[in-house]
Amino acid sequence: MIENVRHPVEDDHPRVVAVLVDWWDGIGGETGDRYRSRLLPRLFFQHFTDTSYVLDLPGGELGAFLVGFVSQSRPTVGYIHVVGVAPRLRRTGVGAALYHRFCTDTAARGVREVHAITGLANRRSVAFHTGLGFTLRPGDTEVDGLPLHRDYDGPGLDAFTFVKHLP
Numbered sequence: 001m002i003e004n005v006r007h008p009v010e011d012d013h014p015r016v017v018a019v020l021v022d023w024w025d026g027i028g029g030e031t032g033d034r035y036r037s038r039l040l041p042r043l044f045f046q047h048f049t050d051t052s053y054v055l056d057l058p059g060g061e062l063g064a065f066l067v068g069f070v071s072q073s074r075p076t077v078g079y080i081h082v083v084g085v086a087p088r089l090r091r092t093g094v095g096a097a098l099y100h101r102f103c104t105d106t107a108a109r110g111v112r113e114v115h116a117i118t119g120l121a122n123r124r125s126v127a128f129h130t131g132l133g134f135t136l137r138p139g140d141t142e143v144d145g146l147p148l149h150r151d152y153d154g155p156g157l158d159a160f161t162f163v164k165h166l167p
Helices: 010-023 029-037 094-107 123-131
Strands: 053-056 062-070 077-085 113-119 141-143 146-148 159-165
Touching: 010 029, 010 062, 010 077, 053 094, 062 094, 077 094, 094 113, 113 123, 123 159, 146 159
Parallel strands: 077 113
Antiparallel strands: 053 062, 062 077, 113 159, 141 146
């Protein structure tokens, strides 16, 4: 299935934005939905496509996506901005395969560590990232024993932050 992965094009923008609410199962309520709707402006599908990926399923259905980039300020750092996997494809290895592809492709460009974040309410994402070898970075407080950054992206937008060191 992962053989149908390609780099996104600008025309993929509406397809990806359309799944942001449904694929996150309403995590964070209306505030979470509003936040997610602003995560992916069209510019990501114009300027960050060579380190981003889309999985097309037979019939043209969107199966998964990963939007990431190499930091311009810190070229040895890659950043995974947003990842989504269709609910019926979760726990099939699709998400892990997209992360692996990002890490492999960016390592070839000199990236030595990959960063990612997830919101306070998305504990499934915390388990996913740590299962892939990411570690939680120290925060300014703890929630359930996990290091959290309060107001990371603005008032009320707390986040867990991760890093994975590449060989």
